[in-house]
Amino acid sequence: MPNQDFSNAKKLPPYIFGQINLLKQQARLHGEDIIDFGMGNPDQATPNPIVEKLIETVKNPATHRYSQSVGLPKLRKAIKDWYSRKYNVDLNEELEVVTCMGSKEGIAHLSLATLSPGDNVLVQSPTYPIHSYGVVIAGANLHSITLKDDTDKFLVDIEDAIKRSSLKPKMIIINFPSNPTTQYVSIEFFQKIVEIGKKYDIWIIHDLAYADIVYDGYKAPSILEVDGAKDIAVEFFTLSKSYNMPGWRVGFCCGNKELVQALIKIKSYLDYGTFTPIQVAAIKALNDCDNEVSEICSMYERRRDELCNGLNRIGWSVKKPLATMFVWAKIPEKYSKLGSLEFSKLLIEHANVAVSPGAGFGADGDDYVRFSLIENEHRTRQAIRGIKNFLSMEI
Numbered sequence: 001m002p003n004q005d006f007s008n009a010k011k012l013p014p015y016i017f018g019q020i021n022l023l024k025q026q027a028r029l030h031g032e033d034i035i036d037f038g039m040g041n042p043d044q045a046t047p048n049p050i051v052e053k054l055i056e057t058v059k060n061p062a063t064h065r066y067s068q069s070v071g072l073p074k075l076r077k078a079i080k081d082w083y084s085r086k087y088n089v090d091l092n093e094e095l096e097v098v099t100c101m102g103s104k105e106g107i108a109h110l111s112l113a114t115l116s117p118g119d120n121v122l123v124q125s126p127t128y129p130i131h132s133y134g135v136v137i138a139g140a141n142l143h144s145i146t147l148k149d150d151t152d153k154f155l156v157d158i159e160d161a162i163k164r165s166s167l168k169p170k171m172i173i174i175n176f177p178s179n180p181t182t183q184y185v186s187i188e189f190f191q192k193i194v195e196i197g198k199k200y201d202i203w204i205i206h207d208l209a210y211a212d213i214v215y216d217g218y219k220a221p222s223i224l225e226v227d228g229a230k231d232i233a234v235e236f237f238t239l240s241k242s243y244n245m246p247g248w249r250v251g252f253c254c255g256n257k258e259l260v261q262a263l264i265k266i267k268s269y270l271d272y273g274t275f276t277p278i279q280v281a282a283i284k285a286l287n288d289c290d291n292e293v294s295e296i297c298s299m300y301e302r303r304r305d306e307l308c309n310g311l312n313r314i315g316w317s318v319k320k321p322l323a324t325m326f327v328w329a330k331i332p333e334k335y336s337k338l339g340s341l342e343f344s345k346l347l348i349e350h351a352n353v354a355v356s357p358g359a360g361f362g363a364d365g366d367d368y369v370r371f372s373l374i375e376n377e378h379r380t381r382q383a384i385r386g387i388k389n390f391l392s393m394e395i
């Protein structure tokens, strides 16, 4: 038998969502109608103008060749314009912009390009898994910093962790509005964290995946709006959520040119870029689809209201998020000792409802489950009825 010491794969823990997926499949095989709030996988169609642009472009055989890993020049220009229009941020599209095959790919490869074994990295927790596991795959030391509601305390904890480290951290990875916790911040938060990054010479990676999924008048800031942020920070964005394009695999990373160039370099060895027609359609999305983005956001808002009002009505007290496509729900008192995986299993078994166990986003998340707003309002009402029955059972 050849050597099976696959050390990089071994560093990754078993996928906790796999157990939930298995239960879901088994229940469906038995004819159960499982209402699925599990994955943050947008369920609606990509807006028509974007699809039409793809169809038009794919008919040109010249687009079937290898594309450009760094991104088509016109796409990088559209990204520059998007930042200028939305955030009044000026970018050099030659040096400070790179497109990615989805932001998950970009975040993982930025870690691989910039981190070495022995480097320390501070990562917000709970968080979207690639923020932590990109660091682990790169062989660096992951240092999770818990964030529970209080962003001022989080900043203090970050600074404490820096001061206490025998080896100064190289990088901080953050995500606001956050998946899974839905935590949001103001520009002052970014000013303070950039100040910390500059004081201690530490890179900051910010993931702005939910830039457009915001409610009740809240506007999610970009870290690049902070004066001088580009000296130490980059920001990732994805078209997956704002434009219902999760399967298309297109996102980008902008800001500090040393970090952007490191990502460009490693990607030039690893990929030939997102398929050209998809990049052309992404230009259409960024330039011309603001109205469609507003409609997508309104749809999530209606679902948020249906789910949160419903859960609160049946006695499961949850907070309405101001951003993201998630509801981060504390496990009801009666079940709190079970932990999030066991509680999620009960929800599938007794309420026909699938959610993501909070522990899948780090041990700090184990008191919570995450609902993704990927079921329509009618199905959400059906789920509430199932959960109501389950909560009234003696289990």
Ligand SMILES: Cc1ncc(COP(=O)(O)O)c(C=O)c1O
Pocket (backbone or CB within 6 Å): 040, 101, 102, 103, 104, 105, 128, 175, 178, 179, 207, 209, 237, 238, 239, 240, 246, 249, 250, 251
């Ligand atoms: C915070 C966050 N970042 C990145 C991603 C990945 O997005 P993409 O489809 O661009 O890889 C997700 C997807 O759920 C996410 O929630």
